[in-house]
Amino acid sequence: MPAVKNVLKHVSTETAGRKRKCWRSNKHVIMKGELCLVVIEGPMDTTTYCSECARPMLERAQLELAAITTQFEE
Numbered sequence: 001m002p003a004v005k006n007v008l009k010h011v012s013t014e015t016a017g018r019k020r021k022c023w024r025s026n027k028h029v030i031m032k033g034e035l036c037l038v039v040i041e042g043p044m045d046t047t048t049y050c051s052e053c054a055r056p057m058l059e060r061a062q063l064e065l066a067a068i069t070t071q072f073e074e
């Protein structure tokens with residue numbers, strides 16, 4: 001049993017094995033070999049984002065995590 005549970009299992013990064021499209025805009029192209037953000041929304045629902053779109057999403061997630069963390073501070 002791991003000591004600390006990972007609650008961000010639905011968010012990860014992947015290196016694109018082939019050219020991909022960003023889910024937010026089909027004008028955003030993720031080239032083969034580029035890092036992309038992978039978000040698993042459900043069993044058959046995985047979305048991929050380019051780095052330009054990933055940054056504000058991760059910044060927002062950090063703010064939300066910080067807000068949650070603050071509630072547990074003594």
Ligand SMILES: [Zn+2]
Pocket residue numbers: 022023024025028049050051052053054
């Ligand atoms: Zn994008």
